[in-house]
Amino acid sequence: MRIPLLLTFCVFLSPTSSLAADLPLEAGVCAGCHGEQGQGINNLGPRLAGLPAQYLERQVNLFKGGSRQNVTMHAMAMGIGGEQLQKVANYFSAQPVQPVAPVRRGEQTAYTDPAAKLVYQGDWSRTLPACATCHGPATIGVGQIPRLAGQQADYLKNQLVAWQQGKRAGDPDNTMGNIAGKLSGAEIDALSSYLANLQ
């Protein structure tokens, strides 16, 4: 397993970083895959920066309970809880993300890119609301609903596929499971790269 390796890797690395002072001890291990500022590291871990703290906390608990199935994160989640988890979630939540110009509803009415059309208008013939209706203008997130803009494309794709395959659950009232179930494989690919490039 590569986890112990990464553990030593980031404990070793964090003292040399200029931001080490801000990074709570408990978050050191997470930084190995998610970055010291939660900015995400390609092929290791998605961006956590700027996501709602309660959302982050709940996701870790979903990994723990098995509603979200991921071997690496299950192991990580088992090692953290309670106040420590809160502290880590608050830390990553407070980290800056690159601003994205928000798009107002109706600013543009005709779309040629089918992915953009799904993001801003949805497809009501399938009772598919626009992603931006729930995820906020330009999908920068709103309330407890996470930001998508600028997240890693592979990660976004894996999540939508995980919902389709029953490997991710625990979202309130199966809100996102229902949406993901209506998307085709080609749409998932197109949406993931469209959203990842919104930055």
Added chain:
Amino acid sequence: MPGAAPTPPPLWAAYFAYPAYRKKNDKVNSYQERLQGCMTYSMNGKAPPLGSPELVAFAAYSYWLGMGALMDKYGVPGPVPELDDEELLKGGKGDDFPLPDAIVRALPVDERGKLPGRGYPLVEKPTGGYSPQRGETVYRQHCQLCHGADGQGYASAGIPTLPPLWGPDSFNWGAGMHRVNTAAYFIHENMPLGKSIQLTPQQAWDVAAYINSRERPQDPRFDGSVEKLRQRYHQHTGYYGQSVDGGPVLGAKAYPNFPPQQDSGD
């Protein structure tokens, strides 16, 4: 296409239902007056004046959607015929409204108000009645995610994103949505957004009663007396002018209409 889905009630079905009498203001309303009503009541806003370019544009879009759908359905070829502004603003239910012959024959004036999607499908009132208290439980479980623990919705980057259901920025006491039956129909058909679950009729009525038993902006027809307005316009399944659970009389502390902060665009 925005406005085209059969539920929520599409603009185009309403287009062919006006001019029509409305109890709300006790007169025959043209389509442009009906549009003004949406802005004055449901949006707690200030409507553009009669004949304004904004109302012409809304009416043109509604007409274009509706006429296009009817022409497809009855096999009428060619582009949607153009209308002058005056005709557009009246609505499609007038005796003299210009329509291709095939459509006039298939849809006499009386039938035009009943196009699919006009109004909300009825959801029968539960035999045991409805309760705001039970509705609060439904709200916490199924609505709070988007409309907030305090019912005030959410903004993101200063842009209103998920709408409030009561309080100063919500629809006002004159909007159809403040009626428990109307809200129950709307909610049963459309909420939670995306319909990942289907509420039971009982849940829809209870939660409609919950959101509509809290204070919101005043009924724009208010002229100083909550009681007088209640008697004149609120003899229906709503809570205006009533006290719920010993609380203050609803409407007595109503929020202002079209509050100035809405001018700033966020």
